[in-house]
Amino acid sequence: MDHVNKYIESNKDRFLEELMELLRIPSVSADSNHKNDVKRAAEYVKDSLLKAGADSAEICATSGHPIVYGEKMIDPKMRTVLVYGHYDVQPPDPVDLWTSPPFEPVIKDEKIYARGACDDKGQVFMHVKALETMIRNDALPCNIKFLIEGEEEVGSDNLAKWTRENKDRLKADVILISDTAMIGNDTPSIESGLRGLSYVEVELTGPNRDLHSGVYGGAVANPIEILCRMIASAKDADNHVTIPGFYDDVTVLTGEEREKLNKAPFSLDTFKKELAIDDVHGEKGYTTIERIGIRPTFELNGIWGGYTGEGAKTVLPSKASAKISMRLVPNQNSEKITRLFVDYFESIVPKTMKMKITRHHGGEPVVTPTEGVAFQAAEKAMETTFGKKPIPTRGGGSIPIVAMFEKELGLKSVLMGFGLDSDGIHSPNESFGVFNFLQGIRTIPHFYKNYAEMAG
Amino acid sequence: MDHVNKYIESNKDRFLEELMELLRIPSVSADSNHKNDVKRAAEYVKDSLLKAGADSAEICATSGHPIVYGEKMIDPKMRTVLVYGHYDVQPPDPVDLWTSPPFEPVIKDEKIYARGACDDKGQVFMHVKALETMIRNDALPCNIKFLIEGEEEVGSDNLAKWTRENKDRLKADVILISDTAMIGNDTPSIESGLRGLSYVEVELTGPNRDLHSGVYGGAVANPIEILCRMIASAKDADNHVTIPGFYDDVTVLTGEEREKLNKAPFSLDTFKKELAIDDVHGEKGYTTIERIGIRPTFELNGIWGGYTGEGAKTVLPSKASAKISMRLVPNQNSEKITRLFVDYFESIVPKTMKMKITRHHGGEPVVTPTEGVAFQAAEKAMETTFGKKPIPTRGGGSIPIVAMFEKELGLKSVLMGFGLDSDGIHSPNESFGVFNFLQGIRTIPHFYKNYAEMAG
Numbered sequence: 033m034d035h036v037n038k039y040i041e042s043n044k045d046r047f048l049e050e051l052m053e054l055l056r057i058p059s060v061s062a063d064s065n066h067k068n069d070v071k072r073a074a075e076y077v078k079d080s081l082l083k084a085g086a087d088s089a090e091i092c093a094t095s096g097h098p099i100v101y102g103e104k105m106i107d108p109k110m111r112t113v114l115v116y117g118h119y120d121v122q123p124p125d126p127v128d129l130w131t132s133p134p135f136e137p138v139i140k141d142e143k144i145y146a147r148g149a150c151d152d153k154g155q156v157f158m159h160v161k162a163l164e165t166m167i168r169n170d171a172l173p174c175n176i177k178f179l180i181e182g183e184e185e186v187g188s189d190n191l192a193k194w195t196r197e198n199k200d201r202l203k204a205d206v207i208l209i210s211d212t213a214m215i216g217n218d219t220p221s222i223e224s225g226l227r228g229l230s231y232v233e234v235e236l237t238g239p240n241r242d243l244h245s246g247v248y249g250g251a252v253a254n255p256i257e258i259l260c261r262m263i264a265s266a267k268d269a270d271n272h273v274t275i276p277g278f279y280d281d282v283t284v285l286t287g288e289e290r291e292k293l294n295k296a297p298f299s300l301d302t303f304k305k306e307l308a309i310d311d312v313h314g315e316k317g318y319t320t321i322e323r324i325g326i327r328p329t330f331e332l333n334g335i336w337g338g339y340t341g342e343g344a345k346t347v348l349p350s351k352a353s354a355k356i357s358m359r360l361v362p363n364q365n366s367e368k369i370t371r372l373f374v375d376y377f378e379s380i381v382p383k384t385m386k387m388k389i390t391r392h393h394g395g396e397p398v399v400t401p402t403e404g405v406a407f408q409a410a411e412k413a414m415e416t417t418f419g420k421k422p423i424p425t426r427g428g429g430s431i432p433i434v435a436m437f438e439k440e441l442g443l444k445s446v447l448m449g450f451g452l453d454s455d456g457i458h459s460p461n462e463s464f465g466v467f468n469f470l471q472g473i474r475t476i477p478h479f480y481k482n483y484a485e486m487a488g
Numbered sequence: 489m490d491h492v493n494k495y496i497e498s499n500k501d502r503f504l505e506e507l508m509e510l511l512r513i514p515s516v517s518a519d520s521n522h523k524n525d526v527k528r529a530a531e532y533v534k535d536s537l538l539k540a541g542a543d544s545a546e547i548c549a550t551s552g553h554p555i556v557y558g559e560k561m562i563d564p565k566m567r568t569v570l571v572y573g574h575y576d577v578q579p580p581d582p583v584d585l586w587t588s589p590p591f592e593p594v595i596k597d598e599k600i601y602a603r604g605a606c607d608d609k610g611q612v613f614m615h616v617k618a619l620e621t622m623i624r625n626d627a628l629p630c631n632i633k634f635l636i637e638g639e640e641e642v643g644s645d646n647l648a649k650w651t652r653e654n655k656d657r658l659k660a661d662v663i664l665i666s667d668t669a670m671i672g673n674d675t676p677s678i679e680s681g682l683r684g685l686s687y688v689e690v691e692l693t694g695p696n697r698d699l700h701s702g703v704y705g706g707a708v709a710n711p712i713e714i715l716c717r718m719i720a721s722a723k724d725a726d727n728h729v730t731i732p733g734f735y736d737d738v739t740v741l742t743g744e745e746r747e748k749l750n751k752a753p754f755s756l757d758t759f760k761k762e763l764a765i766d767d768v769h770g771e772k773g774y775t776t777i778e779r780i781g782i783r784p785t786f787e788l789n790g791i792w793g794g795y796t797g798e799g800a801k802t803v804l805p806s807k808a809s810a811k812i813s814m815r816l817v818p819n820q821n822s823e824k825i826t827r828l829f830v831d832y833f834e835s836i837v838p839k840t841m842k843m844k845i846t847r848h849h850g851g852e853p854v855v856t857p858t859e860g861v862a863f864q865a866a867e868k869a870m871e872t873t874f875g876k877k878p879i880p881t882r883g884g885g886s887i888p889i890v891a892m893f894e895k896e897l898g899l900k901s902v903l904m905g906f907g908l909d910s911d912g913i914h915s916p917n918e919s920f921g922v923f924n925f926l927q928g929i930r931t932i933p934h935f936y937k938n939y940a941e942m943a944g
Binding site: 062063064122123125126129185186187213227229231233238239240241242243244245246247248249250251252253254256257259260261263264265267307308309310311312313314315320323324327328329331332333334335336337338339340341342343344345346347348349352353354355357359382383384392393453456457458459460461 | 518519520578579581582585641642643669683685687689694695696697698699700701702703704705706707708709710712713715716717719720721723763764765766767768769770771776779780783784785787788789790791792793794795796797798799800801802803804805808809810811813815838839840848849909912913914915916917
């Protein structure tokens with residue numbers, strides 16, 4: 033692999049420049065004002081694949097944002113790897129907390145700062161540049177298909193349908209995804225399980241208009257207060273979720289399994305220090321690793337209502353809203369949990385309020401196999417480039433499409449991510465280490481080599 | 489009073505036009521971007537007083553927004569009435585709920601729609617035009633002083649100091665204020681008590697940055713959730729406020745007093761229908777009239793935190809904030825209640841959170857005398873113009889300066905307001921009836937006549 037490494041070393045500045053170009057496109061899928069930017073990002077990814085040496089690449093329209101599909105077929109008898117990723121990004125809000133503009137990428141302290149730097153443009157681009165590197169150095173031992181979507185951050189609404197309609201063309205042996213994080217640059221790890229997601233938005237309406245809190249206060253139910261009470265009632269004093277049936281389907285791990293899980297290197301002091309918190313907080317009876325990895329959650333993502341400007345305004349507002357998401361663990365079902373939530377909130381909403389619940393995207397929890405050849409090929413690849421065997425972890429985040437691919441294509445995924453928790457994805461000042469970006473490009477060719485050899 | 493009525497009738501269109509001119513100035517005292525507009529409104533009020541025939545009128549600088557002071561002295565031996573009002577207005581948010589722009593007044597269905605139409609520009613302007621009317625018709629039997637401030641909506645921070653420093657010039661026999669509402673145009677009423685106010689803003693900070701709710705959710709305390717729990721804990725199931733000591737100083741009314749209070753015309757059905765609510769809500773053991781008039785409240789005026797945009801963002805936010813106000817009843821003290829609130833929240837905030845509490849303006853509850861000559865002069869004036877004796881009511885709103893004037897100047901106030909609860913002050917589409925505006929101008933000269941005669 034000497035040629036490969038030399039090629040990466042001598043082209044790394046150009047690789048970075050090309051990534052920066054992609055990061056400059058504000059492809060925020062959640063914001064309809066950015067529809068054209070999302071399309072521009074798709075075009076850029078398509079062009080990059082063609083420049084890297086793909087046989088073909090195209091923009092596939094959906095009823096939402098488009099999917100980029102490309103392939104490099106070496107030999108139909110060889111193994112085929114389907115690379116999944118997404119070129120859309122989270123909204124950059126709150127923008128005023130960024131130290132540099134979210135769509136004007138800069139490199140500071142060996143990190144690329146931009147929205148999407150890690151999630152997932154940076155990680156997608158590792159695969160594009162690894163493809164180029166392998167093709168130029170005659171080091172590609174597998175067929176590769178790329179499926180890069182533009183709706184991951186808004187629930188991949190059109191991906192399942194498109195996947196079903198393109199089953200033949202998506203035929204492969206395994207799916208390779210870089211959209212997760214490692215424990216650290218000196219502690220490589222690979223995700224072997226991901227939580228599912230159920231995401232809802234609740235709007236309460238009390239009086240038909242904002243009222244003067246002096247004239248009406250005390251006699252008319254306040255939607256903010258009622259919403260707070262309903263939210264507070266969803267957990268008990270031990271931080272167990274009180275929604276009836278919420279834990280019914282949770283797979284209970286054995287004492288041995290939990291013990292193994294808790295052996296992952298983790299420092300509570302570092303964790304607290306890094307977040308500047310005096311204490312952690314969560315479900316009684318579980319460690320921080322367990323709370324993140326194997327337990328479902330009930331989390332507030334946003335709340336708003338009434339007067340939120342400068343100073344004081346004595347208003348009794350008409351409406352209050354909250355965005356609530358629940359992370360799900362294996363054997364829980366997103367649709368069922370959403371239904372249990374709706375049932376519970378409907379059972380406790382007082383008749384002084386009108387309630388509207390909007391269902392945002394959901395996704396199923398998954399466990400990826402650690403015994404298969406593909407996982408081992410990834411493990412060995414990381415061991416080669418990092419000099420340490422990666423640790424299998426159970427991640428807290430969700431990639432709902434992993435369960436969908438398993439269902440629609442019958443394919444398992446390998447989650448070989450190169451991000452770090454400190455990259456601040458979904459936060460202001462998202463970053464991606466220059467080392468991590470290049471290390472991904474170095475590791476991916478090893479994966480293909482190992483996989484071709486091991487799968488035979 | 490025939491001349492007076494004729495004068496009003498033949499000048500009413502001009503009176504309305506001049507009011508519209510004042511309403512066009514966005515004098516939002518809470519928003520520092522409107523500082524110059526606030527000043528422009530002060531100039532307009534000053535000029536109006538001079539045009540109406542005041543001997544003098546001036547803009548008095550304070551360390552905040554200026555005070556307009558003017559006077560018309562007939563004879564030092566005659567009674568002197570001090571008219572108080574304010575020319576600043578509430579912020580117009582949420583602007584998108586207005587059917588016409590808040591600072592482009594229009595008359596529709598016999599109502600003037602604009603921010604400040606009722607609160608308090610429209611009501612202040614009644615006094616200016618009544619002054620003009622009385623002067624032009626030689627019908628002014630008292631000396632009049634005008635004190636029109638620009639910081640009522642932000643807590644009248646500089647008024648007490650200015651009042652203390654101008655005691656001599658403010659010498660008067662009574663204060664007349666139109667900044668309240670009546671029960672209805674066919675049911676005139678006069679406020680005889682007002683609740684005080686304690687207004688705080690709470691900010692909780694959990695982790696030092698917004699986190700990915702998948703990567704951290706379940707293991708790190710969520711400031712929105714904690715804030716909701718703290719808010720929910722401030723009332724029990726009977727909607728009694730649980731802050732220790734909160735009710736300690738509340739004056740308890742006798743059964744007889746409560747009975748009398750509940751005799752005020754009030755239809756629960758109309759109340760619910762008008763607000764489009766299925767039920768009222770409040771402290772157990774009290775009627776709606778009592779909940780508004782004689783009981784203190786704990787009210788949420790605003791809440792915000794996390795992602796509040798379109799769609800879904802899986803963020804575990806760093807911060808959450810709420811604006812909370814407490815209405816106080818006679819014998820409660822604003823500073824003490826604020827302290828009890830702070831003590832309570834400090835006692836329940838978990839160590840996973842950092843809390844910052846900002847104190848916004850406060851004000852003391854007051855009871856105005858219904859036996860005095862000034863109240864009776866107002867009662868008789870309204871009886872003359874409305875054809876019905878007005879009902880004394882206990883209002884829910886606060887005019888903190890009433891207690892301040894009593895303390896600093898030793899003067900009682902008469903709260904002769906001409907608004908209606910349906911005017912939607914502090915709400916989108918604030919309005920003021922054309923009838924109410926003109927009826928105010930017609931009633932005020934009767935007040936002066938009655939007061940001069942009755943006080944001798």
